[in-house]
Amino acid sequence: MxxxxxxxxxxxxxxxxxxxxxxxxxxxxxxxxxxxxxxxxxxxxAGVIRGYHADIDMKMLVPGVEVFVTVELERHKAADFAAFEKLAEGREEIAACWALGGGFDYLMLVAVRDIDAYQRFMDGLLEAGIGLARYYTYVVTKQVKSHVARLPDPDPA
Missing domain, CATH: 1.10.10.10 (Winged helix-like DNA-binding domain superfamily/Winged helix DNA-binding domain)
Structure with missing residues (x-):
């Protein structure tokens, strides 16, 4: 378009x-x-605008922790990616998830009540049989900037 x-x-x-x-x-x-x-x-x-959303400050509603998690899968077959993505779509704890090119397969933003809930969540993923090889945890200490879509300048041609 x-x-x-x-x-x-x-x-x-x-x-x-x-x-x-x-x-x-x-x-x-x-x-x-x-x-x-x-x-x-x-x-x-056309689907350019997918919806309208409220930017809710979850810390105002419930105490919690946000964790970025990089994920590597054991195998790199289409079925393995599909299984992981299906699981990610169905889990409320996963606030966002991106497939990556490069060293890691996925980047997840996980939002849970506390760090113990995060570890229980990750233990569950390891036991889910989806081929999770390893993950790395990065706890969010503060938000510096909220996501706002960056739009390119239109093509002058």
Missing amino acids: KLDQRDIAILRVLAREGRISKSDLAQRVNLSPTPTWERLRRLEE
Whole structure:
């Protein structure tokens, strides 16, 4: 899908302010409401906009710990990757998971109540029979920056 400067402007605003009204969005991107709504609908239907989400500070709700975990699988067959990814999708503790190229197979963000819950979770993964060879744990000590989508500049051509 080819995006122009207006599409990118819409996406930049939405990445920071997902709850902005459509009329305010139109004003922010310097476009009348109807064309803005049409572009927004097109971006949603094309799957460029996958959804709208609240950025919830979980520490305000429950005490907890976030842990980044790098994962290596024993085997590198498509079925092994599929089994791991299916398990990852079904576990609430895994807040996010990325497949990587390079030294590790996956990077997971695990969110649990405490470090003991994290170790029980990882012990369960080791016993799940999904071919987990090894993992490395990196405990988050503080958040420096929250994720906001970075959008490229549109192609000038």
